[in-house]
């Protein structure tokens with residue numbers, strides 16, 4: 001670790017200088033606290049990014065498998081999105097009036113996810129917060145349920161996890177919760193049908209907010225029958241099923257909803273759909289849409305807790321139309337998914353040859369290796385098998401060989417611009433790391 005840290009510092013003098021300077025004006029010298037999660041004493045500062053690569057200010061070209069933690073899943077600066085953004089910039093960026101792009105995007109999201117009546121936000125966090133408000137309003141119920149070790153953004157009710165004896169506690173690091181999450185939230189293990197049944201039995205849960213596969217603690221895939229049971233229990237107990245596709249859009253153009261034939265009441269998606277421009281959306285089944293329409297007092301809706309002056313603004317929707325229409329298309333997924341399979345096969349071959357007890361999971365265009373010999377069934381199992389020091393070492397090793405992984409756990413994402421050579425570079429670097437650690 002000391003050797004790799006020194007190598008990183010040596011190779012990044014300009015990033016180091018920029019970081020030093022930033023300490024004068026930014027808290028911890030970084031624009032956001034989670035940027036301290038990058039392996040190494042400071043992150044590489046970006047000069048430019050194109051496609052599946054970025055160049056740091058020290059002149060190194062990196063293969064980017066982090067892709068802005070899905071924000072740049074469409075690739076850096078996709079041509080169609082950039083053209084649409086440039087066009088829209090000359091025609092007015094924001095005016096709090098609708099543009100035709102909103103209608104196009106709504107229709108496209110309906111085609112992809114089955115639900116309709118879409119609304120827009122600038123982040124998936126906002127979209128989730130607003131959906132939970134609406135769910136409480138139309139159901140008259142106060143609580144929400146989430147998976148243990150979920151992440152849905154800065155959503156108070158979802159910053160919760162299972163504590164001892166099934167209690168609900170704030171996640172480690174939760175910053176100043178305004179209300180004790182034990183009052184707002186039920187938490188259930190992923191893949192635990194009995195646990196969900198118990199959590200919803202009292203009939204006081206307005207909505208479950210679920211990722212269809214966990215992606216934020218590490219990839220945890222649903223077992224056969226899990227989603228069917230979730231749908232049956234939520235319907236029987238009158239609980240709204242909210243599926244957050246923000247990361248699981250990696251499963252294919254229609255997300256996990258399309259891949260697994262899910263029947264959500266509400267779909268939320270953010271991050272990637274704007275091709276890097278802030279954009280998020282949430283849509284309702286016809287039945288839920290009519291309940292929302294009946295319940296929301298339109299005259300008061302500007303101050304009701306849902307909204308953002310720039311939500312659904314013209315630039316965001318121009319970018320989203322171009323990204324969905326021309327970049328993150330079915331054809332693009334037909335190229336991205338085989339690349340993730342190649343990544344999975346490469347990493348599996350290294351694991352097999354070295355006999356380390358690790359496992360690779362994949363969901364469409366996203367793949368990940370776990371420090372355990374079998375796939376995790378729950379978030380807690382994945383968490384218990386994580387190893388922050390080892391992760392940091394592997395990420396730093398990769399960065400020193402110009403490969404960027406997502407700074408949280410061991411996840412790689414393919415974009416339409418990623419190539420087989422990019423994937424093979426990761427496999428080589430991973431093989432060298434495993435050899436250095438275990439040979």
Ligand SMILES: Cc1ncc(COP(=O)(O)O)c(C=O)c1O
Nearest residue numbers: 123124125151152153244246247
């Ligand atoms: C599943 C999921 N939902 C919501 C969010 C929040 O997205 P944002 O940070 O853009 O608000 C994230 C962020 O990682 C996410 O993974």
